[in-house]
Amino acid sequence: MAVKQIQNALDLIEYFARLKKPASLAEIQHHFGWPRSSAYNILNTLVERGYMYEPARRGGYYPTPRLASVSESIVSADPLNERLSALLEKLAAETGETAIVAAPAGRFSVYLDVIESTSPIRYAAHVGMRIPIHAGASGRALLSLYTPTERANLLSKITFEPYGTNALMNAEDVEAVLAASQKRGWYQSIREYSADLAAIAIPVVADERRFAIVVAGPQFRLEDKCADVAETMQRLTEEAGIIGASATMEQLAATS
Structure with a gap:
């Protein structure tokens, strides 16, 4: 409350x-x-x-x-912020789209850092922006790092709403999408939360904290490139020395 x-x-x-x-x-x-x-x-x-x-x-x-x-004292005391910001800069430059670091906040994923695309038509996001954790790529990547019990407890508290034309409307559908996405190593949402928006996310664990790295932009630019963008995200995340989607779930569980 x-x-x-x-x-x-x-x-x-x-x-x-x-x-x-x-x-x-x-x-x-x-x-x-x-x-x-x-x-x-x-x-x-x-x-x-x-x-x-x-x-x-x-x-x-x-x-x-x-x-x-x-605020500066809090941010500067955490060297992880610099690593994640540097990663976002590279992601935005290579993909041409908006790059985001998100973290869990109750029933939401919250944006901790954002580098917006320089394109006139782009996903406009800002630090502090919250998305229902089940409704977008960022939240689903984060949910993949939860234990089944944690996830079930959280999903039981969610009110499912038709945010977008492809919105998931129950916990069973969320679990099915998570299972399919985990096999390929990345998560996506296309017109599931915002109209004409596509997003790709990968889960990462850094300094025992759960994050999602996200690339988001207009559906017409991203929908056919999701796999290629995900590959770029995984490569840059690994180069940054952060445990990404290629890690086994046992590794993730051990550090979360």
Whole structure:
């Protein structure tokens, strides 16, 4: 269950990311429809913790650099981020499509890093974007790294919806697709979550963490190249020194 106060604080931070200028208490209150006292309490808490300041008297509020500093400290402390980012850069360059690192987050796969294609027609994704874990290539690659018990428990909590024309509508169909995909070593979705979108993913394990490496783009460019793109993904992943889809399930289980 989501915590409302945390949701509001995060919504406020994202609001400033879009606005890119100070905002007054009244403007924030009006934008979100919050009671004045709630808006003030959130702002005052962030001010007291050093995440928000008042640039000028009556000039409104704006985030301090502390948020960026804390985020950078977290990201830079993990050398795996550099390895995965370098892998995405190579994938995007070789395939010409959007490259993504995804990880499990409950009933979703969440995008941790994204390198968008430079093509005018491309899959537009962003860090933090969430996809129902059963509905796309990224989630299915991640589900392949779950034990059967883990997977059954998770799928039992999912509400299956017809996101796309080829959407899977029950746990049995998901398991059948996973079994077929595991044999060939890669996972795909074509018009299963988004119209006219194709995606290819491979599961990887790095530093005892489960990830999916994804290449996604317009169906008309990718559908006939899925196997070739998957081969490129596997080659570059192995060159990066990450355990990929070619590893046995015993190896994956031992490191997950």
